[in-house]
Amino acid sequence: MSAELAESVGTELWTSPGAAAQRPPRLLLTLLGDYWWQRTEPLPSAAIVALLAEFGVSDSAARAALSRLTRNGLLVTSKTGRRTFSRLSSRAAAILDDGARRIFSFGAASQPWDGMWSLVAFSIPEDNRAARDALRKQLRWRGFAPLYDGLWVSPRDHAAEVIGYLKDLDITTGTAFRATMVPTSAVPADVAPADVAPAGVVPADCDIPARAWDLDGLRSRYECFMSFAGQLRDAAQAGRVPPTDALIARTRVMDEWRAFPGLDPDLPAELLPGGWPRAAARELFIGCYDLLGPLAALRVRQIITRYSPELADRAAYHSSELKLSTAPDPAADRNAR
Numbered sequence: 001m002s003a004e005l006a007e008s009v010g011t012e013l014w015t016s017p018g019a020a021a022q023r024p025p026r027l028l029l030t031l032l033g034d035y036w037w038q039r040t041e042p043l044p045s046a047a048i049v050a051l052l053a054e055f056g057v058s059d060s061a062a063r064a065a066l067s068r069l070t071r072n073g074l075l076v077t078s079k080t081g082r083r084t085f086s087r088l089s090s091r092a093a094a095i096l097d098d099g100a101r102r103i104f105s106f107g108a109a110s111q112p113w114d115g116m117w118s119l120v121a122f123s124i125p126e127d128n129r130a131a132r133d134a135l136r137k138q139l140r141w142r143g144f145a146p147l148y149d150g151l152w153v154s155p156r157d158h159a160a161e162v163i164g165y166l167k168d169l170d171i172t173t174g175t176a177f178r179a180t181m182v183p184t185s186a187v188p189a190d191v192a193p194a195d196v197a198p199a200g201v202v203p204a205d206c207d208i209p210a211r212a213w214d215l216d217g218l219r220s221r222y223e224c225f226m227s228f229a230g231q232l233r234d235a236a237q238a239g240r241v242p243p244t245d246a247l248i249a250r251t252r253v254m255d256e257w258r259a260f261p262g263l264d265p266d267l268p269a270e271l272l273p274g275g276w277p278r279a280a281a282r283e284l285f286i287g288c289y290d291l292l293g294p295l296a297a298l299r300v301r302q303i304i305t306r307y308s309p310e311l312a313d314r315a316a317y318h319s320s321e322l323k324l325s326t327a328p329d330p331a332a333d334r335n336a337r
Contacts, residue, residue, distance in 0.1 A: 014232045014241070014249035017055040018256070024057045024065035029074065030251060032088055033096040035300040035315045037324065042078055042085035047307040051300065054247060103254075104320045106261045107282035111156075113268030117182055117208075118159045120144060120152040122166075122174030131169045138165045143265035145212035153182060153212055155268055182208055209271045218264060222277040225256055229284035236291045243302070246295035250288070257285040286320045293317035293325065 020027050031051055036043065045066055052062040066086060069075040074092035078085050088096070120139060124132040142161065144152040162176035209215060232249055235241050241249060264278060297317040305312040316325045 013228055014235075014252055015245050016252070017248050018252050020251055020255040021055040021057055024052060024061050025069050027055060027057065027251070028052060028062075028065050028069065029088075029092065029096065030254065031300070032092075033100065034251070034254070035297055035317055036088070037096075037316070037318050038093075039314060040087060041311060041314065042076070042087040043304065043311065044307040045077070045084040045086050047304045048086060050303050050306065054244070054299070054303070055251070099258075100322060102261055103258045104286075104322065106264075106266070107278045110266070110269050113155055113270045114157070116155075116157070116178050116180050118144070118154045118157060118162070118176065118178055119182065120159075120162050120174065120176045121150060122171065123150050124171060124173060128171075131171055134169055135165060135171060135174070138162075141262070143267075145265060147182065147208065147212045151183065153208065154265070155271055156266075209267055210273075213265055213267070215273060219273075219277060221263065222260075222281045225260075226277060226281050226284055228256065229253055229281070229288050233284060233287050233291065236288065241292065241295065243295045243299035246292045247299040250292040250296040253285060253288045253292075257281075257289075290319050293319065297325065 017027075020030070028048065028051075032048075045063075048066065049059055049062040052065070053059070057065075066075065066077075069092075070077050070086070074089055074095075075086045076089050122132075122135065124135070139152050139154075139162070142154065142158045143156060144154040144158070144162075147153045157178065159176040159178050166172075166174045166176065232241070232253060236246070236249075260278075260281070269276075294317065297315055300315045301312045304315055318324045
């Protein structure tokens, strides 16, 4: 994201779908989650293919995405005559709901820090690389970062969860515990938390966050996003984003923002540098997403109308608060075309 955004300041970057178009299955789920939310009626597959075409996805790639999601149990397909229809499975709907709550709540509020760290120490041999990689993936997802080789830290209370990960992965050479101080060197996995000598620790208010996380790189990424989203918000407020661009732009800003929960460890304010941009970036994301909702939904209805006019007016948008818009006025839609 950041490279393209950084190189395109001053251009109407939102007219390009960006990386979203490179992952048609994910894009398809995003569109259904944004404009067919809580609907159980199946859509003509041809309408879904046409929606993806708005983002430059070829017919063959769109149909491959439909097939893949159906095989994975995320779409349910049916046929009426020679026409094929698709809808979200209940499993996919639950996944999208969980994801939406995480995306829209991220950055809304920072929990105060209790002054304690969660520490995870492990030593996993090379011949058990799969378990090691799986553990690292889980740790990153929970906001941990490696302070040293084999010692990961988080300012949040996740030690009990990590102990569960260790058991699930059958890792016996690891431990997780909570502490007010952090060791200055790696802790052997077979050392009990109570045996960590206080002489080998550093104060909790030292430079641990800067050493464990790339806060400078994350700040730059936020700033690139804010430049992009700020230009988009200004253009939308000035009425310079037509429905065709609004659909692409709203999906683009969503795709860019939802990367942050996996990149930003959501550190407490007490551990962040001054002027941390997360709150300002979130405000811009929410502003763009909500502002573009009506126009983007209008474009979706225009596309569905070509294949199933009776279903078109059921397409709607939800706000960042996950409140569904009221049913549109079909006459207004026709007048806007």
